[in-house]
Amino acid sequence: MQKKKINVVWFKRDLRLKDHQPLKRAAESVLPTLLLYLFEPSLVSDPHYGDRHWRFVWESLEEMKDDLRDQGCDILIAYEEAETLFQKINSLYDVQTVYSHEETGINLTYQRDLRMADLFNEWGIHWDESPTNAVQRGLMNRDxxxxxxxxxxxxxxxNPDLERLNSLALNDKLTHDINTEVPDRFKTRNENFQPGGETKARELLDSFVLERCADYNKSISAPGPARNGCSRLSPHITWGNLSIRQIVQYADRHYDEAPSKRGIRSFRSRLGWHCHFVQKFESEPRIEFENMNRGYDDIRSEWNDEKL
Incomplete structure (x- = not known):
């Protein structure tokens, strides 16, 4: 029996439904599309991450699910390694294209992407990766x-036209052999942390540009005042509730309304620096393991648990 042809949109650090090129391209295809997010056990257990991160991700996904449901769409949320999950999907369907954003992450995600590229090539699947924000893959210098x-x-x-998206239904055939059990601790709200999701991100952006930016320049280096005077958008940017372009264009549109033009200019400049340093990490991944400046290699070599 011939397998059904489908596409897949693989969400990573791009948990939004606007300014999303992979989703836009999938919506322009006539093929059914599986929307997918993976909680990868190897990432969950990695010391770079903690429950606060995955709770934020879950809250972002919950909002996406609600918005997608309004469009008659759904998203598969699985607790599986990427290789395992895609092997299961490929055994059930004839996957044509996987759409995703490029991910500038730690060595663990880089090695996973290398393995997935080999597997997709072996299975005859085209992997269509879009740049994340303004980071350029393979850039050798920043001229x-x-x-x-x-x-x-x-x-x-x-912006994708979700009304055109031919979303693949999540039936028993697809999910019976897939682990969709996400740990309850990710689903339990903790009021000490900022909630995830595009709505909260937009509320913060609105209040910052139209009100709080007045205190930005005098607050940016002071942890106490920064709680109000800075944007608080960092986790939303990290997990892609908003793209940098969405934020920049919003700030530009409301520049004349802002209580501090200087604050907006400084904020906009730092959005550029954000991408610049992600680009540096993309171009020099060694800095996950080495000092960026080798002059620091021989200082502070002692280890003091109490001070740390």
Missing amino acids: GWRKAWKSIMDRPLE
């Missing part, structure tokens, strides 16, 4: 990078 960043920020948003 002209700032000009390219501005050009990307000025482009129209890549």
